[in-house]
Amino acid sequence: MRQWQAIVRRETGAFFHSAMAPVLLGGFLVLVGFLFAKMMVGYSDLSTNALQSARSGNYVNLAESVFRPLVSTMLIFVVLLMPSLTMRLFSPEYRSGRYNLLASWPVADHVWVLGKWWAAVLSAWVLLGSTLVFFLSVWLFGSPEPGPLLTVFLGLFLLAAALTAWGLFFSTVFSHQILSYFVTLVLAMLLFMVHLLERFLPGVLGQAALDLSLLLHFERFSRGVLDSRDVIYFLLLMLVPLTGATALLAGRRLPARRRGAIWLPPLLAMLVACVLYALAGYFPVSLDTTGNKRYSLAPQTVKILRGLGQDLEQLQDGNDVVVYGFFQRHDPIYDSVDGLLRSFRQQNRHFRFEMLNPETELEMLRRYDVKVARTMVVTVGDRHTLVLQPQESGLINAVYRLVHGRRPVIGYLQGHGEHQLDNTELAGYASTEQALTEQGYDVRPLVLSETGGVPRDCDLVILAGPRTDPLTPETVALDRFLARGGSVLALCDPPTPSGWVRWLAGYRVALTGDVIITASSRTTISRLTEVVDSYGGHEIVKPLLGVRTLFPFAQPIGILEGKDTSIEGAVLLGSSEVSWAERDPGTRFSGRAGFDPGEDVxxxxxxxxxxxxxxxxxxxxxxxxxxxxxxxLNNSMANRDGNRDLLLNMVGWLAREEDLIELRGRDPFSQP
Known part of the structure; x- marks a missing residue:
């Protein structure tokens, strides 16, 4: 251990006291700093656009818009710079003749290799760690996700360690530093781009090109996903060259006829590497460190997939769900779709898939009437449906709808000043309609004054923010709809028109017209109510415990006492203990509100x-x-925190699809 420590101190000291260290460190920081500033300016522009357009703001995220592209560019610099750190490890010792002196010392070959390699690794880590100042500076102005940042730097550290191991290996092979640098760079670039050869190679060779790809294995780190296959890949990428370098040093002490035996450990290391990597592929373990687990299968997806076996047993025409993906191999989203389908298959053996080339599988295109590429065909027996958006939510809902053979119809009530589904402004409901449509619901406008009643095929009626009173025939139509087993989702702002108040009172629901005020401190009050742990015990809200939902200008709701035993009710969620119902008309919606013990609740x-x-x-x-x-549920709020999940859980229960009540995968955090 003392010998190893002495070698590490000697090599790191030699590097940081040389003229190379400030040049590499200064140049690297200047390049990264320039890119960081450029990307932050671009992020600022995106944020401005996001605040002006409610729907685009759902996809503005620090980790995805700044951290990930910056690290991807840094990766190129790392590939170029790492060989310069390692070319000086052994090559100068050979040319100067100092190696013969070093070989006479009582230090084992593997100690020399590990000592010099660790010194190079520490130097590389200092180089990479110095860029943390740019990333950490973001915390002064916002709240980025820490998980993806830690994961991507772990990936960078592992990648740098692997490249320095190969650089050390070639430094033991060549006595010229430039030659060592060039060969190491060529290998690094080959590993960086080898996946591009996959579409030109057949079968096993094509898969081998993917497995060797340095870029593909780092890609999951850049997203914030820690995968056992990637960690093992980089560890094995260190093991093989280090054993090879040790064998090379040992061979220099032996006559030529005895050098063959020293290559047995490197060959065994390569064999072990192949076996371990294969096992990692069969039993992958991954950890999604993103704040909303956006790169993991949603709990709802897992729940549906694991229940496929029982659902399929009830069908007469098929025992498996088979998905055909029509994607060209060089399509940029091919790998992500393939990974998504593999994740589905791991959850249930009844789920199978096949990736097909639309340019060659013409018979399959005709059979399923596929018109465009990037189409997935979901089949159960002789029934099938097409999915044009290769996303988790669209695919799992297609599977669920096809297996169960049901697509609920939602009637969106209009004619009383409700939110408009086609309105993309802040107050519109375009995001809500999109969420319902992606979940597989058939959303239709409903004007009761024209239809005279709720259609027989309608499963659910949504009333969202009415501003005028209903006509008597309209409330009668809703009463009849509920009497025959229909469902209603009523979203009522204060003050609610008196006609709707009277109608809901008939179902023992009291709308107060007050506004809930929350006092987070003596000087801070808010009309935005946050619900985190004050949910009820119903299955709609149980999955949301600990997930924040937001309600601006909400009114309290009460359950009226009555003799009608045919109605049973329960509270779903409520405000916190530091809130009150503001009854003063002058301060309900604006002004300085204060709790009045004699009036407020x-x-x-x-x-x-x-x-x-x-x-x-x-x-x-x-x-x-x-x-x-x-x-x-307006466009500025629908995709924030748990609001979308709460909506879909409510709709799932009202549509009598309790299997769909769970947390769903969400888009990246919105951080404009």
């Missing part, structure tokens, strides 16, 4: 309730969910 206060009304007929009971706010 102290929290916690219920904001959403559900109820079931038993049918007079033999059918299922009518269901209703009432929320004292509709703005939580």
């Amino acid at each position: 102290q929290g916690p206060l219920p904001m959403a309730v559900l109820l079931e009304k038993k049918s007079d007929m033999s059918g299922p009971p009518g269901r209703m969910v009432v929320v004292g706010n509709s703005e939580w």
